[in-house]
Amino acid sequence: MANLDELLPTAKEIRKQSALKEAEKADQEMRHLAEAEAEKQALIDELSKPSGLSEEEKIKRASTIIQRAVRNGLHEIQVYRFPNILCTDRGRAINQMENGWEKTLTGIPQEIYQLWKDYLQPRGYKIAYQIIDFPGGIPGDIGVTLSW
Known part of the structure; x- marks a missing residue:
């Protein structure tokens, strides 16, 4: 053995x-x-940094997204999703729908808002920033929806 x-x-x-x-x-x-x-x-x-895209490039990207959505029969589309940490208040003002919530945006989410304000809003487009998930019961990611 x-x-x-x-x-x-x-x-x-x-x-x-x-x-x-x-x-x-x-x-x-x-x-x-x-x-x-x-x-x-x-x-x-x-x-959280600027995208580095020119205004023309941003408008072209927006146009491409909008045209694709229209071809698919949509009247709105989520164009972006980002973590709430990209807001100076972690999305609190957006969640509470407070006036001036857009001042809490930074980086690319702020660029998207400014693009809408400068070019899309005058053409009748609407934009919505809203909390789209609540992990553990607290505000999580924020979605940006463009509608027409």
């Missing part, structure tokens, strides 16, 4: 191996969470 210690480790050794495996899994999960958080922060940083 082969060596019993090689065939059947003690319960203490098995618990130690199991604990090491659990620690490895936890460490790997923490690395994945940290990577995901870093990616999310990089995206938020990117969205």
Whole structure:
């Protein structure tokens, strides 16, 4: 018969191996969470900066989105979705429909609002910014809907 210690480790050794495996899994999960958080922060940083597009490019993009929606028989379309952190108050004024809510916008969401104000509103388009999800019961992402 082969060596019993090689065939059947003690319960203490098995618990130690199991604990090491659990620690490895936890460490790997923490690395994945940290990577995901870093990616999310990089995206938020990117969205909080100006897009760098010219007014003409912005208008062309808006026109393309509108024309595609019209071809599909729509009267409105969600044109953008962004995390509430891109509002100076995390979306509170939007959620409460307060006057001046647009002053809380930053980055690309603010650019979209300004494009609408300058070019689309005078042509009869409407825009709505609203909280579109409530994770854990608190305001989450904000959707931008354009209608005609």
